[in-house]
Amino acid sequence: MEDILIKSSTNSYKISIGESLRLQIKQFLNKEYSSVLIVTDEHVAALYLNDILENLPTDRVFQSIVPAGEKSKNLQSYYQLQTEAIEFGLDRQSLIIALGGGVVGDLAGFVAATYMRGIDYIQMPTTILAHDSSVGGKVAINHELGKNLIGNFYPPEAVIYDVDTLHSLSEREVRSGYAELIKEALIANENFFNTLLTVDIYNVSNRELQEHLQQGIKIKAAIVEADERELGVRKYLNLGHTLGHALEAELGYGTLTHGEAVAIGLLFSIHVSEDLFSVELPFEELLEWFRTNQYPIIGTNLDISALINKMKTDKKTLKSRIQMVLLEDVAKPVAKELDDTEIEHYLTSFESRLMAK
Amino acid sequence: MEDILIKSSTNSYKISIGESLRLQIKQFLNKEYSSVLIVTDEHVAALYLNDILENLPTDRVFQSIVPAGEKSKNLQSYYQLQTEAIEFGLDRQSLIIALGGGVVGDLAGFVAATYMRGIDYIQMPTTILAHDSSVGGKVAINHELGKNLIGNFYPPEAVIYDVDTLHSLSEREVRSGYAELIKEALIANENFFNTLLTVDIYNVSNRELQEHLQQGIKIKAAIVEADERELGVRKYLNLGHTLGHALEAELGYGTLTHGEAVAIGLLFSIHVSEDLFSVELPFEELLEWFRTNQYPIIGTNLDISALINKMKTDKKTLKSRIQMVLLEDVAKPVAKELDDTEIEHYLTSFESRLMAK
Numbered sequence: 001m002e003d004i005l006i007k008s009s010t011n012s013y014k015i016s017i018g019e020s021l022r023l024q025i026k027q028f029l030n031k032e033y034s035s036v037l038i039v040t041d042e043h044v045a046a047l048y049l050n051d052i053l054e055n056l057p058t059d060r061v062f063q064s065i066v067p068a069g070e071k072s073k074n075l076q077s078y079y080q081l082q083t084e085a086i087e088f089g090l091d092r093q094s095l096i097i098a099l100g101g102g103v104v105g106d107l108a109g110f111v112a113a114t115y116m117r118g119i120d121y122i123q124m125p126t127t128i129l130a131h132d133s134s135v136g137g138k139v140a141i142n143h144e145l146g147k148n149l150i151g152n153f154y155p156p157e158a159v160i161y162d163v164d165t166l167h168s169l170s171e172r173e174v175r176s177g178y179a180e181l182i183k184e185a186l187i188a189n190e191n192f193f194n195t196l197l198t199v200d201i202y203n204v205s206n207r208e209l210q211e212h213l214q215q216g217i218k219i220k221a222a223i224v225e226a227d228e229r230e231l232g233v234r235k236y237l238n239l240g241h242t243l244g245h246a247l248e249a250e251l252g253y254g255t256l257t258h259g260e261a262v263a264i265g266l267l268f269s270i271h272v273s274e275d276l277f278s279v280e281l282p283f284e285e286l287l288e289w290f291r292t293n294q295y296p297i298i299g300t301n302l303d304i305s306a307l308i309n310k311m312k313t314d315k316k317t318l319k320s321r322i323q324m325v326l327l328e329d330v331a332k333p334v335a336k337e338l339d340d341t342e343i344e345h346y347l348t349s350f351e352s353r354l355m356a357k
Numbered sequence: 358m359e360d361i362l363i364k365s366s367t368n369s370y371k372i373s374i375g376e377s378l379r380l381q382i383k384q385f386l387n388k389e390y391s392s393v394l395i396v397t398d399e400h401v402a403a404l405y406l407n408d409i410l411e412n413l414p415t416d417r418v419f420q421s422i423v424p425a426g427e428k429s430k431n432l433q434s435y436y437q438l439q440t441e442a443i444e445f446g447l448d449r450q451s452l453i454i455a456l457g458g459g460v461v462g463d464l465a466g467f468v469a470a471t472y473m474r475g476i477d478y479i480q481m482p483t484t485i486l487a488h489d490s491s492v493g494g495k496v497a498i499n500h501e502l503g504k505n506l507i508g509n510f511y512p513p514e515a516v517i518y519d520v521d522t523l524h525s526l527s528e529r530e531v532r533s534g535y536a537e538l539i540k541e542a543l544i545a546n547e548n549f550f551n552t553l554l555t556v557d558i559y560n561v562s563n564r565e566l567q568e569h570l571q572q573g574i575k576i577k578a579a580i581v582e583a584d585e586r587e588l589g590v591r592k593y594l595n596l597g598h599t600l601g602h603a604l605e606a607e608l609g610y611g612t613l614t615h616g617e618a619v620a621i622g623l624l625f626s627i628h629v630s631e632d633l634f635s636v637e638l639p640f641e642e643l644l645e646w647f648r649t650n651q652y653p654i655i656g657t658n659l660d661i662s663a664l665i666n667k668m669k670t671d672k673k674t675l676k677s678r679i680q681m682v683l684l685e686d687v688a689k690p691v692a693k694e695l696d697d698t699e700i701e702h703y704l705t706s707f708e709s710r711l712m713a714k
Contacts, residue, residue, distance in 0.1 A: 086500060086502045149473060150472070152470065312446075
């Protein structure tokens with residue numbers, strides 16, 4: 001097991017990564033809680049819920065199971081969980097455990113952040129992708145008009161990452177998670193990026209996977225500590241996300257996984273960067289790696305004006321100009337505002353470039 | 358104009374109390390905002406919205422007007438305001454101004470706290486009652502199962518209290534506000550309490566009113582600074598609120614004003630305290646004062662078991678026992694857990710006591 005310590009403005013919490021941690025949940029509880037609510041989805045519940053239930057030291061344990069998938073990150077599920085928390089009798093000395101992927105983590109975290117104005121919660125991510133969302137205290141639900149538009153900065157008490165739970169992931173989920181690892185590498189660590197480009201993501205060993213997660217989390221942790229409330233460098237973590245979020249919203253959440261959408265967004269950011277900064281970046285290598293690893297790189301038949309509208313409701317948008325994170329080089333991110341016409345131009349040339357390959 | 362400075366864990370903000378402040382709104386903005394959304398209700402909009410609009414230094418000013426009354430503090434209004442904020446193009450450098458009473462302040466504050474994970478907001482209270490809710494950073498909406506169950510601790514950038522706007526209050530609103538002033542006096546300042554018992558609340562001068570607000574706010578401010586997240590002394594501010602909230606919920610929000618319900622709750626707390634601590638407290642004097650000032654002291658025909666159920670969903674409830682704030686003496690509050698049977702006993706004897714008067 002490896003621990004990574006994160007200092008937030010209001011608390012410090014540990015990210016513990018290792019095997020069988022779900023069976024040792026007891027040792028991660030720093031105080032006595034009056035009751036515990038485990039929030040999870042139907043898929044994860046079938047696999048791991050009992051492991052947690054059997055290892056908690058209190059008998060006031062409740063469970064709320066939401067449907068799997070991004071659609072649960074909406075206002076209705078949020079309110080339903082609040083209702084259940086009230087009906088179970090959770091009070092301010094209660095704990096919420098978010099057991100699942102990013103959807104469960106963001107949703108249950110936002111419930112914890114706002115239930116009776118905030119109670120403790122613990123993240124137990126069960127996907128590779130959630131290494132990203134479970135670190136940094138961002139919690140949120142989606143608005144019909146855009147992803148993550150409603151939420152808080154609300155750090156967890158702990159993040160418990162049991163790598164055993166990653167064996168049950170589908171290929172789509174593995175792809176989705178590795179896209180965020182690629183993103184972190186692109187922002188901050190060229191060696192890590194080059195290592196990832198040699199990886200066959202469906203055949204990594206447990207040890208390699210743990211190593212990749214640690215690298216990714218360390219990059220994220222350093223950025224989050226430097227800029228908890230996204231006033232500066234934290235925005236670099238949105239590399240690939242301006243177009244990524246717009247694609248997810250435009251195609252309907254769930255059509256592409258988050259990471260699959262980000263993968264396309266990363267290529268687009270590199271495409272724009274190469275032109276704007278007249279630099280050579282690993283566009284071709286990354287595109288090839290994505291295709292080898294079966295990422296659906298949809299770059300044709302996009303409704304460009306609809307995408308631009310979606311990009312404008314991104315939280316990083318200032319005064320209705322689109323802000324993108326670009327790369328002056330690998331590991332040299334920079335934020336830049338672009339006009340609609342520039343974005344339109346680049347989306348068109350991006351489409352042509354992908355079609356030519 | 359008088360300023361009271363409040364230090365929170367994340368910022369410091371000033372409460373400014375004086376005349377014509379709404380016309381000087383410009384001087385209270387500490388930075389340049391990309392846009393401003395004024396949230397207010399239909400009644401306040403008709404009276405004061407133009408004053409604010411005309412005195413803001415930016416042309417990107419938007420307004421969202423909610424129906425007046427507690428019913429707007431629900432999930433639907435909350436989501437509607439989020440939608441409008443997105444459609445107006447508010448970004449993270451935008452400001453929300455909550456212009457109105459406690460409902461508008463709590464609702465707009467919670468929107469600000471959770472819009473894109475938190476943007477700046479300013480409270481401009483237009484009721485006496487809101488002197489309480491606008492100080493301390495508590496923001497919330499109601500759940501069908503209880504008041505203020507969904508919310509955050511999220512301090513404003515400033516509180517601007519223009520006493521001119523208090524002239525237009527109805528008698529019900531004046532009563533409602535003075536009940537919270539009585540509560541603050543009971544918690545912390547016997548002289549202030551004795552002063553208030555001499556006041557005819559419908560005939561106070563502007564100067565007296567300003568003095569009462571300052572006294573109340575100073576009591577609240579001292580408590581909030583000592584205990585921002587309600588782990589200790591802040592709970593004393595809930596004197597009268599355990600039964601008060603339950604009455605509001607049980608009778609239907611709006612049947613009694615918040616302060617009218619708290620007035621009954623204060624009497625009940627004193628009633629319980631006298632018996633539990635064998636002390637003599639000013640129950641009779643306060644009851645007489647409430648009746649002289651036309652408070653509806655409803656203490657008969659209560660559905661006691663329904664009230665007890667409501668009291669259990671209060672945020673102060675620990676492990677399903679009801680926690681009440683009581684008084685060992687005036688200005689000596691204490692928190693205590695009571696069993697259902699004790700509560701039932703006291704509600705019954707409270708009813709008899711009120712009927713006998």
